[in-house]
Amino acid sequence: MARAFPERRLFLRSDTETRFVRLSPSTQAIALSGSALVVGWTILASAVVLMDSVASDDLRDNAAREQAVYENRLNAMSTERDQAFAEARAAQERFTAALDQISDMQSELLDSETRREELEQGMEIAHAKLRDAIVGRDAALAQKAQLASQVEGEHDPILDGALLAEYQTTIDLLAGALDSTASQRDDMAGEAEEAEQFAEEMILEAQLKEDRNDRIFAQLEDALTISVEPLDKMFRSAGLDTGTLLNSVRRGYSGQGGPLSPISFSTKGEAPDEASLRANGILERLDEMNLYRLAATKAPFALPIMSNFRFTSGFGPRWGRMHQGTDFAGAHGTPIHTTADGTVSFAGRQSGYGNLVKIKHDFGIETRYAHMSAIHVKVGQRVSRGDRIGDMGNTGRSTGTHLHYEVRVGGKPVNPMTYIKAARNVF
Incomplete structure (x- = not known):
C-alpha cells in the first residue's frame, strides 16, 4: 500500500504561518475507494432511472394502443348491435305484414266456405222439390189412369172432356215446375263447380303464403337467437342467474298487452295451430330479449369513464x-x-x-x-x-x-x- 499510495503532505500557507495535512497511504486508499463507490453508485442509479423511464414510455405506448384497439372494438360492436336491432325491427314489420295477409286470406276462405254451404243447401232444396214434383207427377198419372177407366165405364162424353182438360192443365203445370227445377239445379251445379274451383285456388294460395310465412318465421327465430344468446352469455359470465334475473325484471314490468299479446287465428274456440304457436313463441322470445335489455341497464356492465x-x-x-x-x-x-x-x-x-x-x-x-x-x-x-x-x-x-x-x-x-x-x- 505504501508503494501504491506513498505518504503525501498537503501544505496550507497563510500570511503568518504555514501548515500541512499529512495523508497516509490508508487515508489515500479510503478516499479513493469512497470516490470510486460514489461515482459507481451515480452511474448505476442513472442507468436504473433511464431504464425505468424507457419502460414507462413503452408501457404508456402499449396502454394507448390497447385502449385504441378496445375503443375501436367497442365502436364496431355498437355498430353490429345497432344493425342487429334494425334487422329485428325490420323482421318484426315483415312479420306484422304477413299476419295482415294471413288475416285477409282467412276472411276470403271463410267467405268461400259460406258460399259453398249456401250452394249445397240450395241444391238440397232443389233436389227435394224435384223429388216432390216427380212424386206428384206419378200420383197425377195414376189418378189420370183411374179416371180414364171410370170414364170408359160411364161413357159420359161431357164429363170425359172436362176431366181430360183438367188433367192436361195439371200435367202442364207439373211439366213447367219440373223444367224450372231442372234449370235451377243446373245453375246451382255450375255455381257449386265454380265455388269448388275457387276454393282450390284459395287453398293453393294459402299454401304459398304458408311457405312464405314459414321462411319469415325462420328468419325471425334466427335473428332472435343471434340477439338473445350474447345477452344470456353476458349475464352468465358475470355470475348472475338468468332465470332469477328475468323473473325479477318481469315482476317490475308486469303490464301486459300491446304488440306482444298472444296470437290466436282460430275464431271457433279451437286450439292454436302451428303458425299461431310459432308466432307466440317469437313474441315470447321478443319479450325475453326486452327483459334482457331492461336487465342490462340495471347491472353495472358499462365503464365508469x-x-x-x-x-x-x-x-x-x-x-x-x-x-x-x-x-x-x-x-x-x-x-x-x-x-x-x-x-x-x-x-x-x-x-x-x-x-x-x-x-x-x-x-x-x-x-x-x-x-x-x-x-x-x-x-x-x-x-x-x-x-x-x-x-x-x-x-x-x-x-x-x-x-x-x-x-x-x-x-x-x-x-x-x-x-x-x-x-x-x-x-
Whole structure:
C-alpha cells in the first residue's frame, strides 16, 4: 500500500504561518475507494432511472394502443348491435305484414266456405222439390189412369172432356215446375263447380303464403337467437342467474298487452295451430330479449369513464392488503358516469374514500365511486346508466388523481372487470 499510495503532505500557507495535512497511504486508499463507490453508485442509479423511464414510455405506448384497439372494438360492436336491432325491427314489420295477409286470406276462405254451404243447401232444396214434383207427377198419372177407366165405364162424353182438360192443365203445370227445377239445379251445379274451383285456388294460395310465412318465421327465430344468446352469455359470465334475473325484471314490468299479446287465428274456440304457436313463441322470445335489455341497464356492465384513462390497479391483494375495486387514472376533473340504473344511497365524504358516491342497483348490487373532486348527485336521486355523477379527483387516501371503482353483490366486493369483460362482446 505504501508503494501504491506513498505518504503525501498537503501544505496550507497563510500570511503568518504555514501548515500541512499529512495523508497516509490508508487515508489515500479510503478516499479513493469512497470516490470510486460514489461515482459507481451515480452511474448505476442513472442507468436504473433511464431504464425505468424507457419502460414507462413503452408501457404508456402499449396502454394507448390497447385502449385504441378496445375503443375501436367497442365502436364496431355498437355498430353490429345497432344493425342487429334494425334487422329485428325490420323482421318484426315483415312479420306484422304477413299476419295482415294471413288475416285477409282467412276472411276470403271463410267467405268461400259460406258460399259453398249456401250452394249445397240450395241444391238440397232443389233436389227435394224435384223429388216432390216427380212424386206428384206419378200420383197425377195414376189418378189420370183411374179416371180414364171410370170414364170408359160411364161413357159420359161431357164429363170425359172436362176431366181430360183438367188433367192436361195439371200435367202442364207439373211439366213447367219440373223444367224450372231442372234449370235451377243446373245453375246451382255450375255455381257449386265454380265455388269448388275457387276454393282450390284459395287453398293453393294459402299454401304459398304458408311457405312464405314459414321462411319469415325462420328468419325471425334466427335473428332472435343471434340477439338473445350474447345477452344470456353476458349475464352468465358475470355470475348472475338468468332465470332469477328475468323473473325479477318481469315482476317490475308486469303490464301486459300491446304488440306482444298472444296470437290466436282460430275464431271457433279451437286450439292454436302451428303458425299461431310459432308466432307466440317469437313474441315470447321478443319479450325475453326486452327483459334482457331492461336487465342490462340495471347491472353495472358499462365503464365508469368514457374519456381517456388507463388502469393503474386491479382487484385483489396489493401491498399486503386487499384492494376491493379497480383504479382508473385520468386527468383531474374527468367526468365520472354511473354504470347502471339505480338510486344514490350515499353522496359525501368518507374516511379513506374521500368524496364518495354509493348507488344501489337491482339484484342486490351496489357500486361505489371514490376520490372524486366534485359530486353532482344527492342521496335519494334516481340515476340512469351513463349519467354524470361527479368528477375525477385526488381526495381521501390517494397517491394521485384517479377513480376507485367498486362493485358489491350482497354487500361483498367482487371484481368490477368481471362485469365489464362480460359485456365486451355485446355493447
